Amino acid sequence: MRRPDVLVVGAGGGGAALAARLSEDEDREVLVLEAGPVPRHPSGFPPGLLDARLVPGARPGHAFVRSYAVHLTPERPYSVPRGRILGGSTTVNGGYFIRARREDFDRWAAEADDPFWSYERVLPFLRSLENDLDLGSGPLHGDRGPVRIRRTDLRHPAAEAFRAAAEELGFPEEADKNAQDAPGFGPVPSNAVDGERINTGLAYLLDVLDRPNLTVLGGRTVRAVTVSRGRATGVVVERGGRRSTVEAGEIVLCAGSFASPHLLHLSGIGPAKDLERLGIPVVQGLPSVGAAIGDHPQIVLECTPRRPMDGPSGSWLGGALHLSSSGGEHEGDLEILQSLLPLSALVAGTTTAPGAPLAFLASVQTPRRSGGLRTESADPEVPPRIDYGYLETPDDRRRLREAVRATAALAATDAFGEISSGLLEPGPETLGDDHALDRWIHSRLGTSQHTCGTVPLGSAVDAYGRVHGLSGLRVADTSILPTAPLRGPAATAVLVGELIAHAIRHEPG
Structure with a gap:
């Protein structure tokens, strides 16, 4: 194998898009190293893994998921899954594909001190990465993307009832959640088509694996970045x-918001005093690497x-x-x-659970960084030790109470x-008492698994x-988003790779 011009670590949401686009230039040699397996054909994905009615990441001990032990609060341990196969977490997540809001892009542009991240600048990339089968091509959407x-x-009867309940309470319709209309009720844009989850491996890489300048290898775990005289x-x-x-x-790290900062730390890039304490030679002191996390607390x-x-x-x-x-x-x-599936079915990996309760996932998506x-x-x-720092402030607790009470009202x-x-x-009685509701929420607290902001x-x-x-050395995954967006970041992860x-x-x- 020739020495690659670009080595991409991770073939997930950002990495697959990045590698596919870079390898469009025939004179650029691109190598992708993925820790999990790399199927060369859709049939190579195990049965059920691409079934959009299932969420493989919700199943404990799934073969293609790596689980990270985290603390949502000091007293609330939790396990957070990440995909470990071609497509990364886009292979095992729920298929939710809603764009970030204009406010998110403008906030990130301000933090980066560069208009490259403004909504007007990223909109052409949002259009070019998608093939919107509902709305086709237009000022906001594309019909030729991967x-x-x-x-x-x-x-579905439950979805019809939800829609009618939202209307009864006076919430507006929001037919296209990938536009920038006023928030309300609507269908979820999804990279699930005809019952199949279209992960980024399928969307970007499988059709171009025969490019002579692109090599994608599975079963390779990257342990460190080597640096000499200030260059990776x-x-x-x-x-x-x-x-x-x-x-x-x-080198471009696309290993995700947990693995990318951990890899940087192991390579001597991060908070100098902490690295010195571990006996890791400091290559570049960057205190913000791993200093905080952005994510969304969630209650079922x-x-x-x-x-x-x-x-x-x-x-x-x-x-x-x-x-x-x-x-x-x-x-x-x-x-x-x-x-539309009971929680028990999602956890068991089945599409039916007769008589089981219906589920709503209520979350607070206010941009905020905490933990680390x-x-x-x-x-x-x-x-690594991963702390989310949920429910630290009175506003954190108030917002989650409001989300729970809004769900109860529906x-x-x-x-x-x-x-x-x-x-x-x-x-x-619990709903009517702030302190009692706070206790109930803490005992059932989860996360939307939208981790951002670690690099x-x-x-x-x-x-x-x-x-x-x-x-x-670059990073191209959701770890570079300073705060989690106001919508789940799956679509934005792909956008990061494109950008x-x-x-x-x-x-x-």
């Missing part, structure tokens, strides 16, 4: 217990069905309602997402009462993903 997008079908020169790769060094002209609320209903036909997702918390600072910062990721050993096998409408006899819990734009990397103080690829191909310097 990622096929279809909005969820709202004809290669990576240390482990395969089958044996290590070797692969050199390249440029369940309702008792009045009658048996068929399982979903194409996707586990129903409708979504976005509404604003009482602070008014961020429009549409609360999300109520509907699952701390490397605890120079041994790469020792996982469940209590006459419209939703057509299919459900109400919430299992919390009951009226943030501005303080750790520039607008083009280049790591400050070093040459030949950094464009920067490498076209931007000066």
